[in-house]
Amino acid sequence: MTKEAVSIRDLNYSYPDGTVALEDINITIEEGERIAIIGQNGAGKTTLFLHLNGTIKSCDNNVVIFGKDIGQMKSKERIEKVGVVFQDPDDQLFMPTIFDDVAFGPINMGLDEDEVERRVRSALATVGLTGFEDRVPHHLSYGQKKRAALAAVLSMEPRILVLDEPTANLDPMNRASLIELINDLNRDKGITTIVAMHDVNAVSQLADRIYVLNKRMVAEGPPTEIFMDFDLLRENNLDAPDVFKLFSVLSCFGFNCESLPLSINEAVEVLTKTIEGDEKHVHLHIHEHTHEDLEVLMHRYDHHHG
């Protein structure tokens, strides 16, 4: 039986200057789920994450982690449950050296020296930064800083891992390895992962379920369902993955498949299945509605003339 990892009920939040950031947020996340939260700039993703580990305290006790109100937790318990990796690694790496930074959480948890040491080594090994212990953050590349920031959270061995824009500004290799790393943590250690991202092409690789945020939670569901909903996407300034769009175009040319693929990997699967199946090949043609369908489709994806 799965446990509820995160439960948020009727959360509202405005910044002190009056900016309304979150309205009536309700979410429930089971342990071990892979969740993505998508939404345009300023949608409130970062603000929501600050609530998840109690950095911003809500007065109404409506953020519950593993059955316990986050506001009631001691600092140690709080950071053991939820680890947040922030958007800008320069904000997250505040200690003079990488070792100090990755050790910061464990030391605050009151662990003994050997355990701190062990956790730092293992966290750095996990993100592939072994040997970087004595380096100073300003001598690292952006990708390395990003990984160091992740290690600094992994060393607390949290049950829920929250990542704000984990793939932004990374080169393709680093992006792929980070995605793999997050998925490994989810699969091997059963860590619940929650990511915020703009990169819709990568969303389906990191999430089984998506929440669409725009101050309010405007939608929730599996990736395919969310990306099928053109109006939802347009109203919230979001985009569909390129592969998904391409296959939408193909379907105007008569290509048939059960569910449109969201990533290259899924596309390979779909194509293989189709070609191995009854039809033996992919048949594309122009039928009477093709031009009409294409026009409608292209119009739906056009953000400038909504």
Added chain:
Amino acid sequence: MDYPEIDRYASLDSPIHRFDPRAKIITFVLLLISFVFVQKISVAFLALLFSLLLLLVSKLPIRFILKRVQIVLIFVLPLLIIMPLTVKGTELFSVFGISATREGLWYASLIVIRSMAAVILILTMLGSMRFDTTIKALYTLKAPKTLVQMLMFTYRYIFVIIDEFLSMWRAMSAKGFNPRTNMYGLSVMGNMVGMLIVKSYERGERVYQAMISRGYTGNPKTRTAFAMRRTDYVLSAIFVGIAILVHINTVMM
């Protein structure tokens, strides 16, 4: 990116580099205190020689240190002109009815030599260990919490702020701005400094959130592994001895 790093040569190997950071800070500060109170030019001169000797032993590139000493000299050298003209005493010579005094010149030379000795000493200390080691040593020496944290964050974020400043600067020059000291130029520069302050403030807020997220409760805690060896004790004894001698000499005058 060429940062103005004081600890660029911290990885060299010399007796000064190997000296235990805590003992180094304590003894160098004692030496510093004894140097700045020296009242005799001859002793001040010896102090300067001693500082130079330590600098040589430390193998730090002399030019690297002298470039930083220059900055201090810009502030103290004018004393060589001002003080002879303002301090009262026996006249050396006079220009346009203003007389320069022997005492004034003497005081000014004393101040210049003393400050050179002190600055070279401190730069040798800071230059011969990584700055994060210096901070950690201060932390283990139970220096005030606030001071330690301030140094820590200054060290960590000065580079980030320099980067931010440079990228703003580049953006401005890309738009054709070249700095002039007219009203317009100054107001643009003023804006830039303002932006930098706002950015730093906002970053401060985000960094604080990141710290809370990792269990920060107001006490900086960090792990240190310093160990005093025999040579550290010997070196400490020598330095403390010299500091005391200089001090006795000063008091006995």
